[in-house]
Amino acid sequence: NVLILDFGSQYTQLIARRVRELNIYCEIYPYHKIPEDLSGFKAVILSGSPFSVRAEDAPHPDLSQIRGKLPVLAVCYGAQYLAHFFGGKVEPSDTREYGRANLSVIKDAEPLFENIKENSQVWMSHSDSIIDLPENAVRLASTSDVLNAAYRIDGEDTFAIQFHPEVYHSTDGKQLLENFLVKIAGTQQSWTPGAFVDLTVSELKEKIGDDKVVLGLSGGVDSTVAAVLLHKAIGKNLYCIFVNNGLLRKNEFESVLDQYKHMGLNVKGVDASARFLDALKGLSDPEEKRKAIGNTFIEVFDDEAHEIKDVVYLAQGTIYPDVIESVSVNGPSVTIKSHHNVGGLPDFMKLKVVEPLRMLFKDEVRRVGKELGIDKELLGRHPFPGPGLAIRILGDITAEKVRILQEVDHVFIQGLRDWMLYDKVWQAGAILLPIQSVGVMGDERTYEQVVALRAVESTDGMTADWVNLPYEFLQKTSNTIINRVKGVNRVVYDISSKPPATIEWE
Ligand code: XMP
Known part of the structure; x- marks a missing residue:
């Protein structure tokens, strides 16, 4: 079991997911609720944080039961926290270091960097820098902008890295986590x-x-x-x-x-x-x-x-x-x-x-x-909101409106399946708008409903991008809907992302 101490980083859950992907069980605890009994844990990961260690209200937990007693991997803020409190120095960087960098490993005999390529790409996201390492620390790696990109406390299994191994842009990040958890901490990969x-x-x-x-x-x-x-x-x-x-x-x-x-x-x-x-x-x-x-x-x-x-x-x-x-x-x-x-x-x-x-x-x-x-x-089903079609029918709900939207949605979703697009989309559906518009069918003027189609890519629904569906597919879908669903004479496609829009319209 691995303990992840959360200092509030947006990436903390991602660390946990990467650890689990290695078939290693882990749990996230907020930094101010460190479990009293640590006997079940074989390793500790300290997360990043939006705080600066120098800020008064920043997370400053007591790590005396952890440091030197359990293998520790300190990430980003975690690395700065160890430096700040154990004799090193952390200061604001001139520029916020954000984005890709290449890692140059100094101590390549370190098990932490086993099977990691020279110049491996890593993801940086920090505005403070570690100027001086803490006492007894040995620098393990640098990048062109960050001298102290990784260090180890001599004689302890305490490691610190300025970059984020959990982010996909750190191409060997998972290898590094595996090195730490399996080679150094000896955890079992038995969480299957x-x-x-x-x-x-x-x-x-x-x-x-x-x-x-x-x-x-x-x-x-x-x-x-x-x-x-x-x-x-x-x-x-x-x-x-x-x-x-x-x-x-x-x-x-x-x-x-x-x-x-x-x-x-x-x-x-x-x-x-x-x-x-x-x-x-x-x-x-x-x-x-x-x-x-x-x-x-x-x-x-x-x-x-x-x-x-x-x-x-x-x-x-x-x-x-x-x-x-x-x-x-x-x-x-x-x-x-x-x-x-x-x-x-x-x-x-x-x-x-x-x-x-x-x-x-x-x-x-x-x-x-x-x-x-x-x-x-x-x-493999797309997520579907609990209130269902009620929040995709703008305005009041009637049985007839539900019927219309069910038909439209069916054509759209079945089309996605037929065109092998269903699994490329995170969520899709149709929205019935509370307006009518003029159309022409045969020789007759129509005045009927408008529907919007929505398809997004996302990982967790917190942010989303509209999907670039093929024009041919949209054309075909629109024709089928208008020909088949009585009461609809116009189809539009929603091209807004979240934020600033949301996935649902209500
Ligand atoms: P929004 O519209 O907030 O949607 O971008 C994000 C995700 O949440 C779903 N959603 C709901 N799910 N009850 C639910 O169970 C609701 O009231 C609700 N509202 C939105 C939405 O379908 C999307 O997956």
Whole structure:
């Protein structure tokens, strides 16, 4: 197990993902919450930070239980922190050092640099520089602009690097992490999807015993993988509920429900379309629509959960990015959880919670899903928002508008699949605009709806670029939509990126 101490860098999660890609388990802790018992950890990585070590409110944790006792790799701010506090000197650089640089290794006998090419490209992102190394430190590498690009404390397994090995632009970064974690710290590369499945299934068996568990399936990757894992552990005692809110893609409810049944899951499909549509009647404001859908879901799910006798647990598909306590750049963050009024909670929310995926990143959930034999198409699905088509119909929702958008979306998504573009796109969908425009069909003037198509590339949805889809594909798709979907006479393509736009229009 590897401990990653987070000083608030935007790259901290990336460090964790790279470590996991090496099949090594790691956990992120905020710098002000170092675990008291470190006996389970074999190595520590100190992350970067937006702070300057010289700033008064910068992270200055006590590392006395770590330094010299466990192998340490200090990255960027971490490297500066060690220098600043152990007799070195850190000062602002004349220019902010940002971007690619080439590493010149001085001590090539060091195991940290084994199998790393001379002049290997590394990624720099810092505005302070280490002017003097800390006591007993030996310089290991430089770049043309950064003299102290890497150092080691003599006689300790304490290493520090100014560049970011976790960023893809550091071409040998993963090798360096492997050198540190495997060669120097001796960690095992045993964190594989297979090992995770075995361990989790036995833990779930132990924890749950003969109790009953209820889980809401959404058709998405996380809830599906969570369900299959639980099913493996407790079989029929897992009760799955799949709610049709009437705002899913065309035929999605029927086909996904069918898939779930084929996987052997004990699943109940609940068609609550009318109830959702009723709750949405007359609502145009996006947040009000979201709230109405959320509340209706809770009511429907609660009704269904009551049908299961003596249920003890509620299972959720929570994943690691939702769990990590983030370090705020405005000082140590206190994550304030909203306090629910326990008396007013629906009954299922009072159940004990089980979250089998809470330590996994999204890419690991997919790998585990593959290990569990879940269909490739299901695992490769684009993300789809919980409120579904309701936030892609601008303005109020009616059954007719849902029908139109389902048809348009179907042509678009099926087209992406047929043209082998689906897997190149991170998320795609259609938006029904609340305007009509003039068109001509045959000899007749039409006055019908406009739809927008949206396709983006992204890694986590935080930023996104619109996808340069082939003109031919767009042309064909537009023709098919206008010819086939009654009520639409104009198709536009959204060419805005996030930021400043968002992925969804509402
Ligand atoms: P935005 O529009 O904020 O979307 O750029 C980023 C990602 O979040 C999804 N999204 C939602 N997912 N409930 C959800 O479950 C919501 O209310 C919601 N709003 C946006 C969106 O589809 C994209 O993947």
